[in-house]
Amino acid sequence: MLLYIVDRWAAQVQIIKATALPSPTGQYHFGTSxxxxxxxxxNDPVAPDIVTTSFFGTIYYxxxxxxxxxxxxxxxxxxxxxxxxxxxxTTGYATGRPSYPSLIFGPGGGGPPVxxxxxxxxxxxxxxxxxxxxxxxxxxxxxxxxxxxxxYGLPSGFNYTMEIIEAIYETRLEDAIAFLDSFPAxxxxxxxxxxxxxxxxxxxxxGGGAAVESLYGDDRLLSAINVEGSFFGRHALNSSEADLGxxxxxxxxxxxTGEDENRDITWGTFSR
Numbered sequence: 060m061l062l063y064i065v066d067r068w069a070a071q072v073q074i075i076k077a078t079a080l081p082s083p084t085g086q087y088h089f090g091t092s093x094x095x096x097x098x099x100x101x102n103d104p105v106a107p108d109i110v111t112t113s114f115f116g117t118i119y120y121x122x123x124x125x126x127x128x129x130x131x132x133x134x135x136x137x138x139x140x141x142x143x144x145x146x147x148x149t150t151g152y153a154t155g156r157p158s159y160p161s162l163i164f165g166p167g168g169g170g171p172p173v174x175x176x177x178x179x180x181x182x183x184x185x186x187x188x189x190x191x192x193x194x195x196x197x198x199x200x201x202x203x204x205x206x207x208x209x210x211y212g213l214p215s216g217f218n219y220t221m222e223i224i225e226a227i228y229e230t231r232l233e234d235a236i237a238f239l240d241s242f243p244a245x246x247x248x249x250x251x252x253x254x255x256x257x258x259x260x261x262x263x264x265x266g267g268g269a270a271v272e273s274l275y276g277d278d279r280l281l282s283a284i285n286v287e288g289s290f291f292g293r294h295a296l297n298s299s300e301a302d303l304g305x306x307x308x309x310x311x312x313x314x315x316t317g318e319d320e321n322r323d324i325t326w327g328t329f330s331r
Contacts, residue, residue: 085185087121091177093205094118094245096193098237104226105197105213114234115194115202117173119184120253137201137209138172160257160281161242163235163273164192165266168227169213172199189253191242193234198227224265228291231269235260239279257281264288267310268325274305286310290325 083089095113103111164180166173173180173192180190194202197212204210219227243255260270260283267288274280275293282305293300314323 083182083185085121085182085187087123087185087187088125089181089184090120090122090124091181092118092120092249095204095206096234096238096241096245098234098241100230100233103197103230104223105195107197111196114196114237115173115204116238117192117194118253119177119180119190119192120251121184121187121189137203138174159188159254160259161254162188162190163238163258163260163270163280164190165231165235165260165262165269166192166194166199167263168198168224168265169217169219170199170215172202191238193231193238195227195230195234198230225291228265228269228272231265232273235269235273235280236277239277259283262286262288271303271307271309274303274307280305282306282308284308284310287312289323 094116096116097113098111100106100111101109103109162183164173164176166176172194176192180192183190196202196210199212200215201212202210239258242253246253246255256279258280260273260280261267262270262284263286265288267285268290269288270283271285271288271290272292274283283303285307287310309326311326
């Protein structure tokens, strides 16, 4: 895998240096596949006309097949230019086992989008997992659909209100159910061996909270990991109603002590 450093001040993107990134450590190679997941949402909180008809899914999958072509960019240049200064991302290049559950990955609210987590997701794929990451149009600063259509959304650094955050959170939950319902047909179309009956979810910030919340009421989802995400809805309640009845794992920083509003009070429900 190669990482290309670009001169962001140039009138056009100019590659000035290339360096190697660590290759995935698993026994498999990995591939990626991008798809539009059809789902009508008539109350989308971030869409210009409050209506969206699809969201974007990227599949990272294990394969025995060795790469036979030159590396391809893992980031669209639009995303690289938006996040280079803020997150230190740069443009770069990256080249089933159905017994494992398929994994659902949710990025942070408002980005950065799934493709910026290629190193992590390809590492999981190299160990035999199929990972599907969701990008919701207009929530992310930029999404490029498989047909080449560019969708520009809320800018990087947008000042989110709690009302918008909670609405996006609910949209993430809807997207997860829509994906679970549509994934078997997509896998059949791809003639792939991905697991379509057993899933686990994980994500960071908003994607992590939604991953855990999505466990309620759907037997296809077996477990979840929340990396530093606040909780909303039922899982934020300090009562037995918050009990998932399924395994979940929480990663946090020191700010998530749950002591008060400045330390993410939604984590106060959970013992340490």
